[in-house]
Amino acid sequence: MASFTTEYTPLEEIPKIRTQLRDTFASGLTLPPAYRIQQLRQLARMCQENKDAITDALALDLGKPKIEVLSGEIGHIIARSLHAAEHVHEWTRPEKVEVDTPWQKEWDTRIYRLPKGVVLVIAPWNYPMALALQPLLGAIAAGCCVVIKLSEIAPHHASLLTRLLPQYLDSRAYRIVNGGVPEVTKVLELQWDHIFYTGHSAVARIISAAAAKHLTPLTLELGGKSPVIIDPASDLTLAARRVLYGKFNNAGQICVSPDYVLIHASAKPAFIAALQEACKEWFPNGCLESDDFASIVNPTHHARLKGLLDRTKGQIVMGGRVGEDKNGQMVRMELTVVDGVEEDDVLMEGEIFGPILPIVEVRDIDEAIEFVRARPHPLVLYAFTQNDEVRRKILLRTTSGNITFNDTVMQLSVNELPFGGVGESGHGRQIQKWSFDIFSYERSYVDIPPHVEPGLSHRYPPYDDRAMAMMSAATNIEIPTDEIAGGGVEELL
Template identity: 50%
Template sequence: MLSTPISTIPKIRDALRATFRSGLARPYSLARMAQNERELICDALHKDLGKPKTEAVKSAEQLPEWAKTEYPDVPDWQKSWKPTLYKAPRGTVLIISPWNYPMILSFQPLIGAIAAGCTAALKPSELVPTFSQLLAEIVPKYLDPNAYQVVNGAVPEISKLLELQWDHIFYTGNGKVARIIASAAAKHLTPLTLELGGKSPVIIDSTYDIDIAAKRILWGKCNNAGQICVAPDYVLVQRDKQDELVKAFQKHYKAFFPEGALDSPLFGSIVSDSHHKRLTSLLSRTKGEIVLQGRADAARRRLEPSIVKNVADGDSLLEEELFGPILPIVPVDSLKQAIDFVNSRSHPLVLYAFSDNDSVKQQLVSETQSGGIVFNDTFQQLSVNELPFAGVGESGYGYQVMKHTYDTFTQLRSSIDMPKEAEPHLASRYPPHSEEAVKVLTAAVYMPIQPNRL
């Protein structure tokens, strides 16, 4: 991967801003690029992450409806003012994308920014150098380089980007880096979207079908070798159901990967040597009982799923977001204990719960906080494009996915157009005020003056 020369980064930002102010930014489609370069993109993802081709990116069609000017329904006496909501682009934006799903998490915000009419700099992760270099080569073939640029590099390059003023910053990654970005953005009062992840728990109601819960949880954990922000991070289950759950995990792992996942083309690699060492270190320090021991191959950055039972508060596996194929099981004695366990930690990006009991579901909705709450499955919520994807608290803020991403890069610009014919109805607002006008104006401190009150 060739890094972008640091000295050119301010010039790139200035050129993007000039293009935006010229009004030349237009919605370009990324679908053609994704289609034409599909094989190159798949090969790059495989080299960086060992991703199977079934996980390659989907392209999203832009909906012209998103950009339509809106005319709010207002009382009859205000209709002649033509109240209007224009969809205005925020301006020149910076998108910082992660390594775990680099194609989707680069292009999803970029599509939204383009559709909104913004110009954008895209900074892909240096941890996927093959893919990031490919982006730098193919994006100029399809998108106007005066409006959209890829900036490659690591800490020095991102530091230079953050010194500059942007009209919006969209970051997907971890909380540690997010704090640095938020601090830099605050100097310019730049609005942010932060999608940060966190330790997403799974709560299993003791009356739920343990076998199907295990199958669905394991499937969600195996996606991208657990390296995704919505991966189930740990499981809370009734103590007397723990062994049944373990047996179900073992059964379904054998069904998913009869020869194990170490050499399976359907299972991804760990992104870097440092992440591989971090995960194996966490696993070596656990005080829990390893009931499914995943094999490791450091040279190829491969790590099979591991299941650990009887994990207690304070264990190494509960220190940080795992972001890998390790699944701790925390036994509890009641639903309340499970809820208290979740609430004693930072708000997760998603809370998974397996229950057929409506009162249990409502209790979880009412008594917990998370970016999303998903019942009786894992990971699949990402396929529902009509639902916004967002965190809360430590798991981030701001919304994305399809129209919600477009809305993120769009300012709702309010407008009225007061007709000259309305002047007789506005007479009482002008000084000097008669006694009657004062009464009317005083009564209308917290509401607009209405013609029938004049």
């Protein structure tokens, strides 16, 4: 694949793009379900017909193995676009609401799910295809017009998608903005009907402040330090393989990557040995020499990760080597495990977002839970246990966007579950129907027929005793006597 230079969008063009999309939305072009279905199928065709070009672009930007791109980016978008196309009629169908109040029974009450309008998607560099197009397909299904701000840190992908999108999708409704800080600053000066941002919490604060000026609703897909709690009684070999799988994907540059492990001293040696054995099995010649292991995105991020290893007080028990990739354009770092990490270590200061896995020793599951509770809520909490009581304790005493037992990363493949953060790891939910819900809103509809007027006549003054009795009736409702206070939590599970 040839290398292309991404042209940044002229600043003066950005407000014009937004205005053009507002005119398109006002015209009603994107409202018919048939239009949305056709555009969703076109999105799937774009990914399918250009999968080789996409994998080449992400190899140049991230050194991503082809299998990771096909499975983790292109395949998801094709399948989810087609799923959304199949369900657009179902998702947009008005819902008849049956009311309980007797005197409202003859009213026509419904819920319409209508598009919010012209929305903005700000995509990251680590999964540049999936995390740009996943929100896009939800917005298409909802009937919105969309501007996607692509990451300048993945320029080959940005150049490719900028050329491909108008070949497959309607440019009257879906546009791309490219650039860095000046361009995204200009974008955020404008009013949008929704903003979907995937990235870092520090940038999310800037975006939130900009959105607040226009009271723009937000979806924030952030990250944070997603912990792994390991029950010593679990299968440590299986746990090690599954944790390492989550850490090696895209060289740990994924928001749901397991960030650190909490484990009892008695289980730690066997767990570390299993990590080492799995790494040796998967990469017999080393990670740096393997085509199955991604690069670090650029020298700046590599220097940050190397700095963490240089400053940690823990002991490197696996990996630690760095090097260039085969074409010498990107830097690499092998899967690295660091033992003896204390809670004040540099590796525990922020999200690692790379192939480094700290091991933190705890006395028991209770201490592991308190360790997690003392920190910002993670995007995902992973735990390995077959003990129902341990599972219940972790579920009810911690807070995270998602919780996954006995594996890592695979929760992303469950299309029927919502995905998103809580607190510092973001807010809002996406994937399939949940993505449609993000970009639509529920508009309640009431039609009160003329013939019920006699039953409403008491609302008009002058008020008499009958009006007072009828309009104050709710204040006299009998409140049930409380049963036994407290009780167990079993009903929550």
